[in-house]
Amino acid sequence: QVQLQESGPGLVKPSETLSLTCTVSGGSISSYYWSWIRQPPGKGLEWIGYIYYSGSTNYSPSLKSRVTISVDTSKNQFSLKLTSVTAADTAVYYCARFARKGWFFDLWGRGTLVSVSS
């Protein structure tokens, strides 16, 4: 079955760029929308942005100035870059797939904790 796996550094210094990759296994990245979602410790889930396999993107207005999501269909991966991070960006970051049936998420990764600290 299709699975998602997040990967990337677990520790990022303040003011630097957070970079994560989501690898799609067991299926194709094509013809789906893919998203990043995060959950700071003790807080709720926050949608970050999405990308279509063709490359079109949409970002949360609150993060838009710092976020870039890209896709590499040859590797079946999509990636997140978040610039100028602060402690407030410490969170578990999840990648997820939008369902074909609607704008909800029918598949998630297990998440990866990224801490921002010097």
Add this chain to the structure above:
Amino acid sequence: DIQMTQSPPSLSASVGDRVTITCRASQGITNSLAWYQHKPGKAPKLLLYAVSRLESGVPSRFSGSGSGTDYTLTISSLQPEDFATYYCQHYSSTTWTFGQGTKVEIK
């Protein structure tokens, strides 16, 4: 922005209990509501979408209802594997907002 308020934040229940979790939207959301189950260290799992449509493979003891601003997730007979945190989510083509979660614990 539409805000989603879940209640209660946590509850304790026994195997076999009927459990109800509530999600209230700050404005009407035209039935664009999904529910997820999340266990520690695991990927969140879609349970229901469009308020009451059961995702494939999800047991029928899970059900959803509601309209307008008020929605509920009901587990008709709690099973050991159901102890987890549950999230509601409003969705559209431009915005995605989650509730704060309800942790269902063993009594």
